[in-house]
Each structure stands twice: as structure tokens, then as C-alpha cells.
Amino acid sequence: MKISELLIEINYHLRQAGFINDADELKNFCNILLDKKLAADSHNAILIEIAMRCHVKWLGDYYPPHLSQKDWWEKLENLNRATKKHMRRI
Template sequence: MTTLAEQSELIARDLEAGGFASEATEIRNLLETARDESQSTTMRVKALEQIHMRCHVKWFGDLYIPQLTQKEWWCRLEALSRATQKMQKSL
């Protein structure tokens, strides 16, 4: 099982490889907020929700990542989505 940080970084690297640098930066920034214990729980949860929403098939799922099949990409997004939900429950 991989951690939220590992899943996020994997997605960010895939996004960069596909030419989506700003989206990769968004994921990294949101993860940083979600993991920052000096932030309020509300802010951390909102960051996790933002990551989770981006995992939807109509958001990041619509992006073409040339090095992955659509199924591989969706599976990675699903894994990241599950990891965000798991962390959200622990806050």
C-alpha cells in the first residue's frame, strides 16, 4: 500500500510527463496544505477534498497522459482518491 504522499507524487510526475505542469504543481501544493499540521483541520480537509475532486474522470481523468493507458491512469487516480478519503477520515 502506498501513502497519500507517494500517490500524489506519482500523479504529479505523470501530469508533468503529459505536459500538465500547472496541474502537477496544484496537486503538490494541495498535498502540502493537507499535511501541514499548523493548518486548521478545515483547511486540511478542504485541500483533501480538492485533490479528491481532481481525481474524477471528468477532471484529471479527461487528461491524456501519453505514457499510460486510460485504464492505468484511471486506476492511479482512483488510488489517490482512496488515499485522500482515508486521510480525511483520520483528521
């Protein structure tokens, strides 16, 4: 799954759970990543910001009621792995 697809999926779950500010923030990050004119340094900085949010003490602290904790953490881990993979390609 592409990083943008993962961001959209997590954004959806955050919105469903009422975490609108965090969802908006991830949506902005996704829009920035899709900008083909973005410099590599800026691209990496956004990826780092996204990866930091995948931590158990950030978005992992949230519990969307429609997902199990295991499913939520798995989604965040998938996003974290995707950001690191994307950074290695830049």
C-alpha cells in the same frame, strides 16, 4: 501508499504529459497537507479539492501518453480512496 506519495506519482505523470499547471496545483496541495500546523478544517478542504480532481471529468479527462487509460484512472482512483481514508481519520 501514503497520500503524499500518490500525489508525487500523479504529479510526475502530469508533468511528463505536459500538464504543468495541474501538476503545480497538486504539488501545492501536497505541500499544504504536509504542514503539521494546518487546522483540521483546512486539511479537509484540501483533501476535498484533491478528491474532486480525481474525477473522470477532471484529471481523468487527461491521457498521459506513457500510460494506458486504465492505468491512469487506477492511479486517480487510488488517490481518491486515499483522500477519503485520510478524511475519516481526521
